[in-house]
Amino acid sequence: MKRKLVELAHARSGDKGDTANIGLIALKPKDYPLLVKHVTAARVARHFKGMIKGPVERFELPNLHALNFLLHGALDGGGTISLKTDAQGKVFSTALLRMEIEVGK
Amino acid sequence: MTGGGRPATVRVAGGQGFWGDWLEAPYRQVTGGPVDYLMMDYLAEVTMSILQKQKSRDPARGYATDFVTQMERILPTVVARGIKVTANAGGVNPRACAMAVAAVARKLGLNGKLTIGVVTGDDLVGRLDGLIARGHDLKNLDTGRPLHDVRDRVLSANAYLGAAPVVEALQRGAQIVITGRVTDTGLTLGPLMHAFGWAPDAWDRIAAGTVAGHIIECGAQCSGGNCLRDWKRIPDLANVGYPIVEARADGSFDVVKHPRTGGRIDIASVTEQLVYEMGDPRSYITPDGVADFTTIQLRQVSKDRVRVSGVRGKPATDKLKVSVAYFYGYKAVGTLVYVWPDALEKAKAADRVLRERLANLGLKFEAIHTEFVGADATHGRLALKDVDVATMPEVQLRVGVRARDEAPVDRFTREIAPLILNGPPSVTGFAGGRPKPEEIVAYWPALIEKRMVQPAVELIQA
Numbered sequence: 001m002k003r004k005l006v007e008l009a010h011a012r013s014g015d016k017g018d019t020a021n022i023g024l025i026a027l028k029p030k031d032y033p034l035l036v037k038h039v040t041a042a043r044v045a046r047h048f049k050g051m052i053k054g055p056v057e058r059f060e061l062p063n064l065h066a067l068n069f070l071l072h073g074a075l076d077g078g079g080t081i082s083l084k085t086d087a088q089g090k091v092f093s094t095a096l097l098r099m100e101i102e103v104g105k
Numbered sequence: 106m107t108g109g110g111r112p113a114t115v116r117v118a119g120g121q122g123f124w125g126d127w128l129e130a131p132y133r134q135v136t137g138g139p140v141d142y143l144m145m146d147y148l149a150e151v152t153m154s155i156l157q158k159q160k161s162r163d164p165a166r167g168y169a170t171d172f173v174t175q176m177e178r179i180l181p182t183v184v185a186r187g188i189k190v191t192a193n194a195g196g197v198n199p200r201a202c203a204m205a206v207a208a209v210a211r212k213l214g215l216n217g218k219l220t221i222g223v224v225t226g227d228d229l230v231g232r233l234d235g236l237i238a239r240g241h242d243l244k245n246l247d248t249g250r251p252l253h254d255v256r257d258r259v260l261s262a263n264a265y266l267g268a269a270p271v272v273e274a275l276q277r278g279a280q281i282v283i284t285g286r287v288t289d290t291g292l293t294l295g296p297l298m299h300a301f302g303w304a305p306d307a308w309d310r311i312a313a314g315t316v317a318g319h320i321i322e323c324g325a326q327c328s329g330g331n332c333l334r335d336w337k338r339i340p341d342l343a344n345v346g347y348p349i350v351e352a353r354a355d356g357s358f359d360v361v362k363h364p365r366t367g368g369r370i371d372i373a374s375v376t377e378q379l380v381y382e383m384g385d386p387r388s389y390i391t392p393d394g395v396a397d398f399t400t401i402q403l404r405q406v407s408k409d410r411v412r413v414s415g416v417r418g419k420p421a422t423d424k425l426k427v428s429v430a431y432f433y434g435y436k437a438v439g440t441l442v443y444v445w446p447d448a449l450e451k452a453k454a455a456d457r458v459l460r461e462r463l464a465n466l467g468l469k470f471e472a473i474h475t476e477f478v479g480a481d482a483t484h485g486r487l488a489l490k491d492v493d494v495a496t497m498p499e500v501q502l503r504v505g506v507r508a509r510d511e512a513p514v515d516r517f518t519r520e521i522a523p524l525i526l527n528g529p530p531s532v533t534g535f536a537g538g539r540p541k542p543e544e545i546v547a548y549w550p551a552l553i554e555k556r557m558v559q560p561a562v563e564l565i566q567a
Contacts, residue, residue: 010333010334010377011333011377012331012377012378012380012381013381014381014383016382017247017550018247021381021382021383023376023377023379023380023383025334025373025377025380047487050485050486051485051486059383059385059387060399061386061398063399063400063401063402064379064380064398064401066376066380068380068383068384068386076472077547079150079151079548080151080433080547080548081433081436081507081545081547083436083438083472083474083505083506084505085476085478085482085483086482086483091483091484094333094484095483095484095485095487098484098490
C-alpha cells in the first residue's frame with residue numbers, strides 16, 4: 001500500500017549556508033521504524049533529484065522518533081546569495097512530506 | 106541569589122528570536138508571570154555586516170537599536186522585579202548599546218539602580234591581517250579556501266563567544282548583560298550556570314543548558330508558532346505565549362509559557378524546534394561544549410508543559426566558530442503576475458522572452474533564476490505532479506539575477522516593465538515599480554583556535 005509521508009509524519013526545515021536540513025518526525029511513535037526503513041538518504045536524494053546539487057545525509061534520533069536529513073547544495077548558494085523564494089529552506093519540510101512510500105508486504 | 110543560597114528552579118524567558126521579532130513579546134514575558142531572566146537573541150549572520158556598515162558611518166551606532174526601545178518599555182518592570190536580561194543586541198558596538206540603555210535608565214529615573222555588563226572581544230575585523238600573518242588562514246568551512254581570497258572585501262569578522270563572559274558579567278553584579286556575537290544558546294546557558302553554580306566542565310549540565318537555549322532561541326517557534334502538527338487546532342496564535350525554560354540544578358528543565366496566552370507547548374512543538382537547523386544530532390557544537398541531541402528525553406507533564414531530561418554532553422572543542430561577512434556582488438528580483446486563461450503558459454512565455462532579451466543585450470550573469478509563484482516556486486517539479494495547470498487562476502513570474510558587477514543587474518531591472526506592453530497578455534502586478542539592485546553581503550564560516558580570542562567584560566552604572 002502506498003502512503004504519503006504527510007499521513008505519517010510532520011516536519012520542520014531550516015538552513016546552514018547552502019545546506020537545507022529537514023527534521024522528519026513520526027506522528028505516531030509506532031511508525032518511526034517505517035520511516036527508518038523507507039525514507040533512506042538514497043530515497044530522499046531521488047525525491048529531490050534535479051532540485052539539489054549535492055548529496056543527502058541522514059541521521060537518526062530514535063529518542064524523538066525523528067530523522068534528520070541534510071540536503072547539500074539545496075539553496076542556490078544559501079543565505080543572502082540565493083535568488084530563491086525559499087532561500088533559507090523553510091519549506092523543504094513539506095516538500096519531503098509529498099513523498100510516497102510503499103508500506104506493508 | 107546572593108548569600109550563597111541556590112534557587113530550586115530558575116525561569117529563563119525567551120523574548121526575541123531574531124531582530125525583527127514581535128515587539129510585544131518582551132513586555133509580555135516580564136509582566137505575564139514570574140521570570141528570573143529575559144533572554145533576547147538579535148543576531149543573524151547577515152546582521153553583523155549591516156551593523157558594521159552603520160558603525161563605519163557613525164561610530165556611535167552598530168547595535169540593535171530596537172533593543173534600546175524595548176528596554177525603555179520594560180526597564181521599570183525589570184528593575185522592580187529584579188529580572189535580569191541577557192541580549193546579544195550589542196552587535197559590533199556593545200559599549201554604545203550599553204551607554205544608550207544607561208541613558209534610557211537615567212531618563213526613567215533609575216539612576217544608580219542598574220548595572221550593565223558589556224561583553225566584548227568577539228570582534229576580529231581589526232585583527233585579521235595579524236591573524237592571517239601568524240598562520241590563521243580562516244579557511245572557509247564549506248569550500249576550504251583561505252580567507253585571503255576575499256580579504257579585501259571583508260566587512261565584518263566575529264568569533265562566536267560562549268556563555269563564560271555572560272556568567273562573569275552576572276557574577277560581577279550585572280543586571281543587564283549586553284554582548285556582541287555571543288551564541289544564541291550562551292545567552293540562556295550563562296544564566297543557568299550562574300544561578301546553579303554549574304562548572305564549565307560539567308558537560309551534561311552544559312549540554313542541558315545548551316538544549317534549553319536552542320529550544321527558546323527562536324521565540325515562539327517552540328510554543329506553537331510555525332508548528333505544522335495539527336496547526337489548525339493551535340489556539341489563539343494572535344496572543345501566542347513565548348517560551349520559558351524552568352530549569353533545575355540537575356539540568357532537567359520544563360518548557361512552559363505564561364498562563365492565559367495562546368499557542369501550544371507539546372512534544373510536537375518542542376520536537377519541531379529541536380530539529381530546526383540541526384546538523385549531526387550527536388554533535389551540537391557550541392563554544393561551551395558538545396550536546397548530544399539523541400539523548401534528549403521529552404515528556405508532557407501537563408498542558409503546555411514539556412519536561413526535558415537525560416541530556417548528555419561532551420567536552421568543548423579547542424576552536425571557536427568565526428563568522429566573516431564580505432562583499433560578494435549584486436542581485437535583483439523582478440515579478441509580474443499572469444492571469445487565467447493559460448496563466449502558467451503565459452508566465453513561461455514571458456520568461457523566455459525576457460531571457461532572450463537579456464542574452465541579446467550581451468549581459469553576463471552568474472545566475473538567472475526563474476520561479477513561478479503559485480505553481481512551482483518552492484516545491485519545484487514535485488508541486489505540479491497532480492495539478493491541472495490549465496485552470497490556475499494566476500501565476501507570479503519571479504525572475505532573479507546575480508552578478509559580480511552592478512551594471513548588468515541594473516539593466517535587468519529595466520527589462521521587466523516593458524513586458525507588460527510588449528510581451529504575453531493578461532499581465533498585472535507591477536505596482537511596486539522597478540526593482541532595485543541590491544548589494545550581496547555573503548557569509549564565510551571559519552574556525553579559530555580558542556586561545557586567540559579573549560572575551561572581556563566591563564560594567565557600566567546607569
